[in-house]
Amino acid sequence: MPESKVVRIVIADDHPLLLQGLKDLLLQRGGIEILGAVSDGAAALKLILDNPPDIALLDIEMPYLSGLSIADECRKKQLETKFILLSYHKEPAFIAQAKSLNIAGYLLKEDTSTEIFKCIDEVMKGNSYYSLSILSTTHTTDSKKTVNLDLLSSSEKKILKLVASQCSSQMIAERLHISARTVEKHRSNIINKLNLAGQSNSLSLWAVEQKAVIMAL
Template identity: 60%
Template sequence: MHNPSDIRIVTADDHPLLLQGLNDTLTRRGYELAGTANNGTEALQLILDKQPEIAILDIEMPYLTGLDIAEICLERGLTTKIIILSYHKEVAFIHKAQRLNLSGYLLKEDTTTEISTCIEALLNGETYYSPAIAQSTMEQSSEIQKMLDLLTPSEKKILKMIAESHSTEAIAELLHVSIRTIEKHRSNIIRKLDLNGQTHTLSIWAHEQKGVIKGL
């Protein structure tokens, strides 16, 4: 068990009452607040200046979101471990958090009860996601899998390539078929997945569900 007073934490949330509640919780439990911010730009600057062990960030803030900050920290090779606070438990958000190697992802309603457990897990080199997220992710992944089961083998292959950001033209060339054939497959996939037919809708959806699609 780590000594809380040795752990410097930066917090950021653009809702003053939520930020104060988070800070009060951390202070009561003995953690050192290295700084606190109410927008993403301030939060990033605090992390760069203070180099805290942990930063607890709201997922949605002005200027830079919590995920934006996590991406910048990853690119710069910073050692600060990032915990995101969010109301979102959709698969797309969770997959993005995982791609950014986030150390923690807590639902805001779980913050008070789970924060110490989350911090301790991070300090032991583990990741920690709210238990409710794991359940929700499994349920949503199961629903997506049922939809993907409606696709033919050819449609699944094309969907994988779409998820990997290949264009229609590139897919046609790789599969040695016409562009029109790929466009027809895309239309069928959109219909079976019950997506709207707007430009790039399928590409965006496939990218968001890449973690599920790659298992096809």
């Protein structure tokens, strides 16, 4: 990172101690300006939109809006801010969703203290950086293959969210005022589009396991 370049950063994490610790860590480096440090997604989005930073360093799961949702909203508004997500999740679905949103950096929280500055440097160069300890999760066996949720239609995403909330096909049919047969057809399409056929667990179990990333759609 060039010494003359002051990197303007917004931080958001709903854990006060982690938020303060991250802020203190970044300020130790120098060449970094913290534009704001907030504890929920709605406040983070407002801060980013009001004064777009170079980098938004966001917890992936926060009240009101997730880090993924914030990144998606800012992408739609064509902001030049680059996003680094902090997460405890190594699951391929989270990684795939982050990549589908062109997230520049994805750090596991346990790797933050050792990799944060390398991540910032790479992101500011225009590169992407994902925690070294999760690289292997992008080359897993079929039982943990990555998926691209953007392949789904709006109707399929709506149904997948209900599946993740443990609603049966009949419950989904009643809630959406469609037939159970239509729900089953959508479920079949979801399995095919996400290439989940042949996995040891059902769509229902998979969706529950990946609920956090699904609900951020």
